[in-house]
Amino acid sequence: MKEIQYTITDLCGLHARPAGELVRLAQSHQSQVRMLRGERSCDVKSVLSLMGLGVRQGETVTVQTTGPDEAEAADAIQAFLSARV
């Protein structure tokens, strides 16, 4: 399992366009991708699950990738988050 941490700096949290792109990015990898916020977590491949996590600006989330391409998935998500949210 690979793990990254990221603090959301976008004022709208994970809003429409970046949220959709993140879901598609996660779906393009075989590994399971989960996002953790405090006690709760979600499946990043599900847009509703991600929206339901309610991530807001200023919060630090952890993304865990588990599976055959976990390192690539973690790198791709890290790059996406720093560029977009």
Added chain:
Amino acid sequence: MLTINGNSILDGIAIGTLRVVRQMQPSISNTPATDPEAELARFEQARLRAIDQQNTLYEEALLKAGAEIAAVFSIHALMLEDEEFMGSIRTMIRTEHSTAEYAVLVSGSRHAAVIAGLDDPYLAARSADIEDVTQSLLETLTGVLPAPLQFDQPFILVADDLAPSQTIRLDKKQLLGFVTRKGSAASHTAILARSMNIPALVQCQEVNDNWNGRQAILDGYSGTLYLDPTPQMVKTFSELRRKDEEHRALLTRLRGLPNQTKDGCTIEIEANIGGLEDLAQVEENDAAGVGLFRSEFLYLNSPAAPTEDEQFAVYKQVLKRLAPKRVVVRTCDLGADKMPDYMDFGEEINPALGLRGVRFCLTHPDFFKTQLRALLRAACYGNLAVMFPMLTRAEELEACKELLEICRAELQRQGIPTGPVQVGAMIETPAAVLNASEIAASCDFFSIGTNDLHQYLCAMDRQNQTLDSFSDPRHPALLRAVEWTVQAAHRHGIKAAICGELAADPTMTEWFLRIGVDALSVNPVSVLPLREQIREMDLMGVFAFMPPEVRFTK
């Protein structure tokens, strides 16, 4: 006349006849289905069709409103592919023998309720998107189509709520605006309407279905709906609407054109802002960038001093959104008339001449470093310039620059990325004007703050109204100071901008061009009127010295 209030989503005005549209709700009962496999097949067919519809809406929105907003419909398509959401519908059909429409209705409402229950109002407003995709599935399954939202006369639409998919399909030829009982100013419907330039009020709970056919004024500036307005009001608001339309016409005509006189002399026109809420105006009015971001508003609009991360988030947003356009952030200019409750400036007999601007910041270096670190970090995301207020001499500027470099070194040691920053000096004290050459030698640009410069040059308190008969915004001393400063900047090969109120004064524009001012930074709504004026001018190539008193004697 009756007045009711709602939340406005756009500064605009609509005047016309109300048309009430009631949404038909298909009746869906919990009668068990006889053949679950057939229901699953019906559901699958409806789902594929709904995905197709969302893709079509995406294309339509791309043309009408741009990629950022069209993304709403690609999110809708993702929802229709969502394993958890769609899976819960299939499970209901399979195990509870529900009809496809009942399973869609129950699961859609349940998922929408979860999102609607989130604390964050922005995220909670996304529940309308789940309702929208649920509705598109139900339309195919039940064959009950939504009421058409078209009339052959211009109208203001009244409805319970509007889905994003309905909003993007609204025909703007006859639609003047809309009023909904539900909805949210943070919803995708509101965002779409804004991009389509449709005035609208949401959360207008008192709106009544019996008002069909009655006249109304929708005032998006104040969030008010006036039912059966008086002829006088119609006249007043028609005038306001005409001004709006004129401004919009100006926008269409001048967008993308240079601020260039007939003989080829140009000047940049940038915008003054106080925070993120002004960015839409900067973009809409086609400003070259931000010439003055009054960062002290971050401090004044907050119950405690904003942290480094909070400031970083704001600067990053501004820079990212406007990149590659330049954003000039004035470091926090507190003191005098701008004192947040949580800060202590001590007792001052003369606060306008007291501990303010960089004087406060340089004597409170930890406080100052919080802002400088946030700025250096945000500089990675766009084109950032920082300028320091209330300077009197080059040594103060050097002290600010030194602190900036200390912050950069600290961030680098911590492995935190920083970006390049241009450094500017705000020229707003008589001392800074007289020391302009020395200051110009150690910075990248000047910005002349004419409001404070006027008050300090003339020793006239700008807040003392009894001085109005002496006060002259185009005082010859001020104009001489401006010219002196611009010349000092040019001798040192740097640019000089004007960012006070004088910058937007149309009677000054020609003179600014003639003395070689490089940029004006003004309220966003002044950008295009100035551009229009400049494009009409012909300076006949005369740039030589022109004594201001010849033209502006009182």
